[in-house]
Amino acid sequence: MTKFIVSRVLFGILVLFLLSVFVFFLFYVTPSDPARIIAGDKATEELMAQIRMKLGLDQPIYVQYLRFIGNLLHGDLGYSYRSNLPVADLLLSRIPVTLSLVFGAVILWLAIGIPIGIASAKHPGSVRDRVGQAFAIVGISFPTFVLGMMALYLLYFLPSKAGLQLFPPGGYVPFVDDPLGWAWHLALPWLTLALVVAAVYARLTRGQMLEVLGQDYIRTARAKGLTERRVTYTHAFRSAMPPLVTQLGIDIGLMLGGVIVIEQVFGLLGVGSLAVTSVAMQDRPVVIAIVLLGGFFVVVSNLVVDVLYAVMDSRVRTAGR
Template identity: 40%
Template sequence: MIKYILQRLLATVPVVVIVALIVFSLLFLTPGDPAAVMAGDQATPEQIAQIRESLGLDQPFLPRLLSWFGAVLQGDLGTSIFTGQPVTKMILERIGPTFSLMLVTLVFAVIVAVPVGVIAAYRHNTLLDNAIMAAAVLGFSVPVFVLGYLLAWLLASNAQLLPVQGYRPLSDGVGPWLRHLVLPVLTVSGVYIALIARITRTTMLEVLSQDYIRTARAKGASERAVLFVHALRNASVQVVTVVGLGVALLIGGAVVTETVFSIPGLGRLTVDAILQRDYPVIQGIILLFSFVYVLVNLLVDLSYVLFDPRIRY
C-alpha cells in the first residue's frame, strides 16, 4: 500500500508542473500585445511599456518562466494590474465563499445521488427507474444559469423562503451561512447529482448481475445488505472516481452561480478579471483551481485502498 501511495504522489508532480507551464504561457499565447490589450485603446505608449515591464514581457521566455516558478513556490502569484494588490491576497479574501459552496454541494450531491442511483438500479426498467433517469437527463440539459434564475424566482422572489443574493460567512452562524448557500447549492448540484446518479445506476447494474450477489441472496442476506454492503461496496471505486472527476463541474458551476447570486467568491473574481483582462489574477485563479482538481483526484486515487482490498496487496 505504501508503494501505491508513493506512486500516486509522484505521478502528480509532472501534472502540476505541466499545468503551471500552460498557465504561465497564457500570457504569451495571447494574440497581439497583451500589455496593449490590458491597457486599453486610450493608453499611452508609456503606460503600455509600464505594464509590459511589470508582467516581464520585456524579458526572454525562459528567464521569466524560471522567475515566475520561483515566485509561485514562495506563494507569490504576482500583482493585479488594476487594483495593485497581491494576487495571493485577493484570492485568500475570496476563497471562503467558493470553497463553502463547493464543499456543501459535494456533500449534498453525494448524499442524494448515490441512494437514488442504487434505487434506480434495484428497480431497473420500472416507472421509478425511468422517472429517475428522465430527471437525470433534465439535470444535464438545463444550463446552470437558467436553473439558478428559476430557483431564485420560485423560492426567493415568489415564496420568499430564502435570500435572493449574497453570502454570509460561517462566523455569522451556521443558520445564516446555510440559508445563503441553499439556492447556489441547488443550482450547482443539479448536473453533479445527475452525473453521479447515472454512473451509480450503471455500475450497480453490473455488480448486481455478479455471482456473489446471487450467493449472498441464496444465503438469506436482506436486500438492504445486498444493495448497500455487498453491491455498493464493490461499485464504490467507479462512483468515487466520478465524484472526483466531477469536481471540474463544480468549479465551472461555481463561476456561473456566484455571478447569478452575487456571491463574492473566486467565480466573481474570475469573471471580473476576464472582463478587465487582468492576466495575473486570471493566472493565479486558474493555477489554484487546477491544483485543487489535481489534489482532489489524488485523494480519490488514495481512497481506492479503502474500497478495494486488492490494491493493498
C-alpha cells in the first residue's frame, strides 16, 4: 500500500513539474512585455529597463525558470503586476470562498443526484424512472449562469419586491465570523451548482446501477432472501461506486481551481473571479499561480481517488506495483 501511494505521489509531482514548465514558457516567452504592462504605455525605455532588471527579465530564459521554480518551492509566488501585493496573499484571501462554495455544493449534489439515480435504476421504465431521467436531461442542458439568474430572480428579486428577503443576492460572510450568515449567503450558489452537477451524478448512478443489478451475484443475493434494501445498498451500490468516486475526484479538483461562472453570477470573490480579473488585466504572476493551484488540486483529488480505489479493490494495489 505504501509503495502504491508513493508511486502515485511521485507521478503527481512529475505532472506538476511539467505543468510549471508549460505555464512558464506560455506566459514568459510570449511577445508581450511585462515591463510595459507594469509601467504603462507612456513609460520611458529607461524605466522599463529598470523594471526588467528588477524582475530578472533581462536574464536567459533558463535562469528565469530556475529562479521561478526556486521561489515556488519556498512558497514565493511573486507579486501582482497590478496591485503589487504578494500573489500568495491574494490566493489565500480567495481560497476560503471557493472551498466553501465547492464543498457545500458537493454535499448537496451527492444528496440529490445519487438517490435519484438509484431510484430510477430500481424501477426502470416507471414514472419514477422517467421523472429521474427528465431531471438529468434538464439539469445537464441548463447552462449554469441561466440557472443562477433564475434562482436570483425567483428566490431573491421577486420576494424582495413583496417585502420579503428569503436569500441575499450574493456576497460572502466568513464562517468564523457568522456560521449562519455564511450558509445563508451561499445557499443560492450551492443550490445552483448542485442542481447542475446532480443531474450528471443521477444519470451516471442510474447507468451503473442498471448494469450491476443485472449481474448474477445480485440475483443470487435475492434468492438467498436478503432484503431489497441490503441488496441495493450493500451489494449493488458498492459495486457501482468506483466510477462515481472517479467522477467526484475530477469534479472537485477542477472546481477548486475556480468556479468561474457561479462566482461571477453571485458576486463571490473567490479564485474564479480572481482568474477572470487577472486574465483581463494581463496579470501574469496571478494567472500562473491560479493555473498551478488548479493543477495541484486536480493532482491531490486524483491521488485521493487512487487511494480509495486501492482500499476498495486490492487488485488496484497489485497493478500499481
